Amino acid sequence: MTTRAARRWRQGAWITVLLAPALIILAGFVTLPLLAALRYAFYAFDGLAPAGFVGTANFETILFEAPYAAWTMRALGHNAIVFVSLMLFQNGLAYFVAFALLKTLPGHRLHQVIVFLPVVLSAVIVGFLWKLMLHPLFGVINAALALVGIAPHPWLGDENTALGAIILTNAWHWLGFPALIFLAGMQRIGAETLEAARLDGAGDWVLLRHIIWPLVAPATTIVFTLTFIGSFNWFELPYVMAGLTGSPGGATDVLGLYAYRLAFGSATAGLQDFGRGSAMAVLMFLFLAMVSAVALKFLRRREMEL
Amino acid sequence: MFAKTTRRLVLAATAAFAMVASAAQAGEVTFWTWRQEDKAVYTDLFAAFTKSHPGITVKFEAFPNENYNTIVSTALAGGKGADVLHVRAYGGLEAMAKAGYLVPLDPAKVPELKNLPADALASETLRADGKIYAVSLAGQTVGILINKDLFATAGVAVPTNWADFLAAGKALKAKGITPIANGTATPWMDAVFHSAFTNPFLGPQFVTDMLAGKTNFEDKRYVDALARLLELRDMLPAGFTGVDYPTAQQLFSTGRAAMFVGGSFEIGPFRRANPKLNLDFIAPPAPAAGQPTHVSRWFDSGFAVNAKSTHSEDAMALVRWLATPEFAIPAAEKLGNISSLSNAPNPDPLLGKVAELNKTAMPYIMLVHFRYESPTGSDLLQDGVQKMMAGTMTPAEVGKMVTDGIAKYYVPFQKK
Incomplete structure (x- = not known):
């Protein structure tokens, strides 16, 4: 063996050794469960054990049979509302917040920390705190509204406001993250570019709309993709704030909760069915993977064009 | 010397293994x-x-x-x-x-x-x-837990029939006491609430007919019984659609509400939460004076x-x-x-x-008879009652939704 080959072999061995732990963990905790879910999706479950191969029956049940089909569509619809609202309100606001931070006004460091702080909190804590604040009888939000003469409202108990309340909580929790990504994107734009635009008489709005927006396109791609995946995998916040059934009356039911309920049942009402639960999980995975791939391709092209 | 040490080690290891095994x-x-x-x-x-x-x-x-x-x-x-x-x-x-x-x-x-x-x-x-x-x-028995002291202070007699029950609710409310602590935000509590008040109106004959395949949840008896629940909305806390199980427990155990519709399993926790609570457990109101009533079990x-x-x-x-x-x-x-x-x-x-x-208990119908296959009667009912109490579904619609859902696997409900 030449020294070169030996060195290459040593290098290969090292890479293998360094990669192995991550690969083993990934295979054990991600790939295997994914493959198991894929397999279970094609089995009927009688109680807790697989009771035989049923082909695509589980998929047909959750997609086309009443009442499952209606529940699936309802949950999917809610996920779509979550995605659109978060894109508009959370990420839209984050874009302006990032611009405000970019201006390095006095105290901007402190504000940067404040904006980002909620992101480091656990979703369970955030959900629990907001649930308390939104409480119909003891919550501070109703108490504050009472001061200005607005009648108390059961925000999480009204089908018309429950999902919105949880979306707002999510926006409060995550605002700092897209803001940070946008800020990083804006900081990459050279100061001279912005300076030149200013000298040409561009105001903040023109800057934001015609100079910064096209130049932060890569950041927008990241924000879009992460928000999309996050919105359609939404689970912790609705689980903590509205419970496993998407209370009230399924007004906050989303695919994550629904898949969990199908697979494991709710402690006080439902039965377990790993077959249907796995089928739902597989559909979610395919949907996310396909739409993300298409969206990424489209957004990358948009980055070039802009 | 070396052999001795080895022997000792082997002995010690064997002893340790034996201890672990034993x-x-x-x-x-x-x-x-x-x-x-x-x-x-x-x-x-x-x-x-x-x-x-x-x-x-x-x-x-x-x-x-x-x-x-x-x-x-x-x-x-x-x-x-x-x-x-x-x-x-x-x-x-x-x-x-x-x-x-x-x-x-x-x-x-x-x-x-x-x-x-x-x-x-x-x-x-x-x-x-x-x-x-x-x-x-x-x-477990579903009935009504009452705070005897609140009834006494308000000068209201503990009601035994439906008309008196509604009147008691008004009287308690007039004294600034929330009559019933329950809200509808926690789905399984909606099923408890539903069973407590509908079973006396349904009577055991309804269950017999149901199990014999002679009727389903679209039965007029059932829809009428469901509609009774709507009459109770005034007795619930303000914003009851957002009041969950822990909140209802708090309202009752702290003496802010006079009644808690729940299971006998609540007695222990309420006594622990407030040892001074003067508790009683009563059957839900009978449809009319002189008629029988039934707890659910x-x-x-x-x-x-x-x-x-x-x-x-x-x-x-x-x-x-x-x-x-x-x-x-x-x-x-x-x-x-x-x-x-x-x-x-x-x-x-x-x-x-x-x-x-x-x-004289009646079965807690959905759990005892319709929680063997999906969608369970409980899943369907909890969803329906929650919506009905919020005013987004009618009793007849709830009865139909529950029947249609169960019909998926329960042959007597399948329309020919």
Whole structure:
């Protein structure tokens, strides 16, 4: 063996050794469960054990049979509302917040920390705190509204406001993250570019709309993709704030909760069915993977064009 | 010298191994439950078990209620899990028993099963093979818990029929007292609330007709009974659609609400939360004066032996003991419930009263009869009642939704 080959072999061995732990963990905790879910999706479950191969029956049940089909569509619809609202309100606001931070006004460091702080909190804590604040009888939000003469409202108990309340909580929790990504994107734009635009008489709005927006396109791609995946995998916040059934009356039911309920049942009402639960999980995975791939391709092209 | 050291080491290792092995064989039986709050009671009682069964100790482990099904099913699917499991009843039991995860209890080898009445045994029986898989722990009764002091202060008599009940609600409200603590934000509590008030209007004949396949939930009797619930909305807390189970408990235990519609299992926690609470448990109002009323009842859980237990003899000894008055009487007293055993009366006067009400109890219909297949009657009903109380569904629509959902697997409901 030449020294070169030996060195290459040593290098290969090292890479293998360094990669192995991550690969083993990934295979054990991600790939295997994914493959198991894929397999279970094609089995009927009688109680807790697989009771035989049923082909695509589980998929047909959750997609086309009443009442499952209606529940699936309802949950999917809610996920779509979550995605659109978060894109508009959370990420839209984050874009302006990032611009405000970019201006390095006095105290901007402190504000940067404040904006980002909620992101480091656990979703369970955030959900629990907001649930308390939104409480119909003891919550501070109703108490504050009472001061200005607005009648108390059961925000999480009204089908018309429950999902919105949880979306707002999510926006409060995550605002700092897209803001940070946008800020990083804006900081990459050279100061001279912005300076030149200013000298040409561009105001903040023109800057934001015609100079910064096209130049932060890569950041927008990241924000879009992460928000999309996050919105359609939404689970912790609705689980903590509205419970496993998407209370009230399924007004906050989303695919994550629904898949969990199908697979494991709710402690006080439902039965377990790993077959249907796995089928739902597989559909979610395919949907996310396909739409993300298409969206990424489209957004990358948009980055070039802009 | 070297050989001597080696010999010593080998001896020490053998001794250590023997100790470890004997520790495992000494009969430590593991016990899993979702009742984290009952740890102290179980630990005490298991110590009594060890006294009467020297050499067998029990290790108590509890998991959160919401995740218990998930944890146990995952463990059992992997051939693991505790030796003795606290299991659900009816459909919940069948899910585990059907998969072969539990040891069937042979009446010849478990003579203690004689201590259980037929409906308690039925709650832990797999319908497919007719075998019993668990010894039932307790029966639960749905009725109304009342704060006697609040009724007395307001000068309102405890109502026994529907008209008086609505009048009492108005009178309490006029005195600034929330009549009923319940809200509708927690779905399973909606089913409890529903059963408490509809069963007296339905009567046992409705259940008989239902099980004979003569009627379904679109029956006028059922839709009318559902509509009665709407009359109670004024008696609930402000913003009741957002009032969840813990909030309702707080309102009642702190004396802000006069009544709590719930199960007999609430008695213990309410006494602990507020020892000064002057509690009573009454049957829901009868449709009219002089007519009979009915509490609702189910058997809620049991104890089973894991089929993969490596200590199956000791585990079986524990399960047999759990079906004796030796366990059941102190357990019922300390946990504040009503034992499923027919020979384990509860010395507590209030629980004694509940046991008396049980003599004319009707089944808690959805759990006892329609929670064996998906979508369960409970899933459908909880969703429907929540919407009906919020005003987004009518009683007739709820009846139809429940019937259509159950018809998916229940032949008598399938329209020809």
